[in-house]
Amino acid sequence: MEFKHCDILLDSLDNGYIILDDNFIVTYWNKWLCINTQISQEQIMGKSLKEFYPDLNYTVLQRKIKTALSLKTPSFYDPNSNTKFISINRNKVTTSSLTLMQQQVIISPYLINEKKVIISIYDISELHETKLLIQQKNDKVTELNEALEADKEIINQNIMIMRTLANGVIIDVSMLFCDFFEYEKQNIIGKSASILKIDESSKCLYEELQNIIINKEPWSGELEIKTSSDKSKWVEARISPIFDEENNLIEFNTIYYDITNKKLLEELYITDALTKLYNRAYFDEILSSITKNQRKADINFALILTDIDHFKSINDNYGHQVGDEALKAVAQTLKKALRENDVIARWGGEEFVVMLKNVTVKEAQMIAEKLRSVVENEKINDLLTCTCSFGISMYIASEKIDDTFKRADDALYEAKRSGRNKVMTKL
Amino acid sequence: MKAIELNEDQIDALKEFMNVSIGAATSNVAELLDAFATMHIPKIVICNSDELIAVIQSEVDPKSKYYVIKQLFSGKFGGECMFVMKNSSAKNLGNYLYHIDNPSQDDINDAVIELTNILSSTLISRLTKELGVQVQFFVPSAQIVNSEDIIYAEDIQHYSKIIIISTVLEFKDQNIDGNIYILTKDEAINSLIELIDNKLEELYS
Amino acid sequence: MKILVVDDSSLARKILIKELKKIEPSAQILEAENGAIAVEMFKNEKPAAVFLDLTMPVMDGYEALEHIMSLDPYAQVIIVSADIQPEARKKVLQIGAKNMCPKPINSEKMESIFMHDLII
Numbered sequence: 001m002e003f004k005h006c007d008i009l010l011d012s013l014d015n016g017y018i019i020l021d022d023n024f025i026v027t028y029w030n031k032w033l034c035i036n037t038q039i040s041q042e043q044i045m046g047k048s049l050k051e052f053y054p055d056l057n058y059t060v061l062q063r064k065i066k067t068a069l070s071l072k073t074p075s076f077y078d079p080n081s082n083t084k085f086i087s088i089n090r091n092k093v094t095t096s097s098l099t100l101m102q103q104q105v106i107i108s109p110y111l112i113n114e115k116k117v118i119i120s121i122y123d124i125s126e127l128h129e130t131k132l133l134i135q136q137k138n139d140k141v142t143e144l145n146e147a148l149e150a151d152k153e154i155i156n157q158n159i160m161i162m163r164t165l166a167n168g169v170i171i172d173v174s175m176l177f178c179d180f181f182e183y184e185k186q187n188i189i190g191k192s193a194s195i196l197k198i199d200e201s202s203k204c205l206y207e208e209l210q211n212i213i214i215n216k217e218p219w220s221g222e223l224e225i226k227t228s229s230d231k232s233k234w235v236e237a238r239i240s241p242i243f244d245e246e247n248n249l250i251e252f253n254t255i256y257y258d259i260t261n262k263k264l265l266e267e268l269y270i271t272d273a274l275t276k277l278y279n280r281a282y283f284d285e286i287l288s289s290i291t292k293n294q295r296k297a298d299i300n301f302a303l304i305l306t307d308i309d310h311f312k313s314i315n316d317n318y319g320h321q322v323g324d325e326a327l328k329a330v331a332q333t334l335k336k337a338l339r340e341n342d343v344i345a346r347w348g349g350e351e352f353v354v355m356l357k358n359v360t361v362k363e364a365q366m367i368a369e370k371l372r373s374v375v376e377n378e379k380i381n382d383l384l385t386c387t388c389s390f391g392i393s394m395y396i397a398s399e400k401i402d403d404t405f406k407r408a409d410d411a412l413y414e415a416k417r418s419g420r421n422k423v424m425t426k427l
Numbered sequence: 428m429k430a431i432e433l434n435e436d437q438i439d440a441l442k443e444f445m446n447v448s449i450g451a452a453t454s455n456v457a458e459l460l461d462a463f464a465t466m467h468i469p470k471i472v473i474c475n476s477d478e479l480i481a482v483i484q485s486e487v488d489p490k491s492k493y494y495v496i497k498q499l500f501s502g503k504f505g506g507e508c509m510f511v512m513k514n515s516s517a518k519n520l521g522n523y524l525y526h527i528d529n530p531s532q533d534d535i536n537d538a539v540i541e542l543t544n545i546l547s548s549t550l551i552s553r554l555t556k557e558l559g560v561q562v563q564f565f566v567p568s569a570q571i572v573n574s575e576d577i578i579y580a581e582d583i584q585h586y587s588k589i590i591i592i593s594t595v596l597e598f599k600d601q602n603i604d605g606n607i608y609i610l611t612k613d614e615a616i617n618s619l620i621e622l623i624d625n626k627l628e629e630l631y632s
Numbered sequence: 633m634k635i636l637v638v639d640d641s642s643l644a645r646k647i648l649i650k651e652l653k654k655i656e657p658s659a660q661i662l663e664a665e666n667g668a669i670a671v672e673m674f675k676n677e678k679p680a681a682v683f684l685d686l687t688m689p690v691m692d693g694y695e696a697l698e699h700i701m702s703l704d705p706y707a708q709v710i711i712v713s714a715d716i717q718p719e720a721r722k723k724v725l726q727i728g729a730k731n732m733c734p735k736p737i738n739s740e741k742m743e744s745i746f747m748h749d750l751i752i
Contacts, residue, residue, distance in 0.1 A: 067459055073548040076566045078540045081533040104566060443641040446687065447735045450714030463719035466687045630646060
């Protein structure tokens with residue numbers, strides 16, 4: 001009668017229970033197992049488990065039974081194992097990584113004298129699924145981390161980056177940065193970013209940095225920077241300010257691209273090989289940009305065409321080499337006498353063109369007169385002096401640039417005709 | 428909480444007591460696995476939980492992978508039994524228990540779990556029997572990790588003062604060895620000390 | 633009569649001595665805490681019997697037993713150990729121990745040892 005109670009108890013529980021002796025004879029098989037394995041009590045009780053599950057490792061099972069009985073304490077199967085104690089199908093229809101029930105199997109001593117154990121089988125599939133899922137995600141994270149590390153290494157080797165604090169102290173630089181600017185990483189970290197020798201003409205950068213901070217937007221531009229061994233390099237820099245959650249500036253992140261070669265090509269492209277002034281093509285480009293845009297600040301300019309007087313006779317008397325020297329000398333003399341913003345180019349042969357920005361006629365005439373005078377007083381190769389004639393015109397808003405040139409040319413012709421070494425204006 | 432400390436007599440007594448328990452555990456393992464084990468003198472350390480890592484790290488080879496099997500036991504004398512075994516040892520154990528040359532990961536896991544279970548249940552049962560308290564064992568869990576990951580600082584933050592009872596289990600013929608750690612804390616340590624004091628008193632009366 | 637008790641644990645020695653004294657109150661007890669000291673004492677003191685532990689630092693019981701047996705093939709050594717594996721027992725009896733008892737030793741066992749194993 002008491003045994004009956006135990007049966008009812010075991011049948012009421014939502015786990016699998018087998019009572020088994022050390023010869024694997026099943027003496028109880030609860031209802032949960034009947035339903036899940038579709039093996040009834042009548043079929044299995046009194047028979048060996050081996051008849052129904054011939055593939056189990058019975059050496060291991062026997063050892064576990066022996067352990068439980070002799071130690072009087074439970075023994076266990078590894079709950080994470082892929083090999084199941086008793087295969088039970090899982091009927092989860094929605095996505096599942098487990099088609100068989102994952103089980104936690106505990107072999108507990110039951111009637112020690114009769115060498116009987118009770119085997120409890122718990123369904124831990126849901127738990128195991130979660131575990132597998134976490135494992136998968138973990139693997140994914142590891143994989144991503146590795147990819148990230150690899151990317152970081154690629155960046156380190158192929159991109160020039162400098163990170164500085166808001167006060168300009170360098171906190172990190174990439175490997176390529178060090179190679180390019182010829183610094184040792186450990187020597188540059190902790191120093192001020194001003195250790196980078198930025199060319200005078202790029203110095204306005206520091207003022208612009210203030211604007212970055214105010215506008216909270218990145219700045220980019222071209223800079224000429226000297227390496228630690230004083231080699232001149234051109235870089236395009238993009239400086240991004242980095243803010244914390246409270247919008248305080250904390251860092252600058254600067255990425256540099258080497259544009260030294262591009263710069264050299266550009267210079268070649270716009271420079272007259274002999275005189276080192278701009279060439280005609282570049283001057284045209286500047287003018288067409290100004291006339292196209294018609295910006296008020298730009299259109300108020302004067303054109304000066306100038307021509308070396310009697311240049312042909314210099315060539316004839318002293319040879320072409322001296323002629324070239326004279327061209328170079330006049331070019332440099334003119335350039336030195338101009339203001340920084342004025343643009344001078346070689347127009348062809350012994351002819352030059354100058355654009356004076358933001359001038360009145362009177363001022364243009366004064367500058368041209370100054371040019372005339374400096375050329376006249378310059379001795380070339382301690383050998384000869386020469387003079388130039390000048391023709392001035394003023395650009396009239398919206399007119400064709402050819403018309404401006406036409407007037408300048410006319411004025412130059414006038415200067416030549418009236419005896420050379422003169423400045424003439426045609427409005 | 429008062430500071431837990433053991434005097435020399437108490438440590439000696441605990442060592443001897445554990446020695447006898449380990450003898451029983453070793454014998455059980457040897458019998459069930461049909462192998463002969465060389466017994467080693469147990470080590471007893473009472474330390475702060477953060478020192479556990481150093482104790483364990485001092486006994487492992489930093490270049491090896493390890494199987495770490497942890498089994499919890501609950502009741503008035505509750506704690507954790509940890510068995511740390513080199514990868515190669517675990518393979519040999521799997522090999523030996525399953526009689527196959529290349530045991531699968533599952534075979535190895537099951538073998539190390541089985542070994543841990545036999546060891547910890549004998550050791551702890553023996554202790555709890557002496558203490559007159561009941562004990563419940565939980566399913567051991569096995570993990571394979573790098574030596575530096577055997578134990579993380581955050582794993583043991585719940586333990587304030589811990590007692591580490593450790594010994595080496597060694598089956599020379601089968602090339603299997605491992606370190607066993609019984610970790611228990613506060614209340615359990617106090618009941619252990621009480622037990623030792625009673626034993627000592629009995630002896631000197 | 634001298635009896636040598638060898639164990640690294642002072643508690644284990646005390647338990648043993650307590651039991652010894654019950655049977656042989658007049659015995660002069662010598663104590664050693666490892667195998668090496670035990671072998672030296674055995675040489676110098678020539679005790680009538682030795683109670684020897686197996687797991688000890690410096691020199692373990694197996695090695696000490698071998699030394700003692702080579703010093704005196706008739707030495708009467710009883711192994712008292714926590715190691716209760718049949719293999720261990722076989723090993724020490726082979727080397728020449730008179731008997732081996734599991735720890736902790738009690739009065740009953742001690743009596744049996746004096747009755748059956750030792751000739752004193």
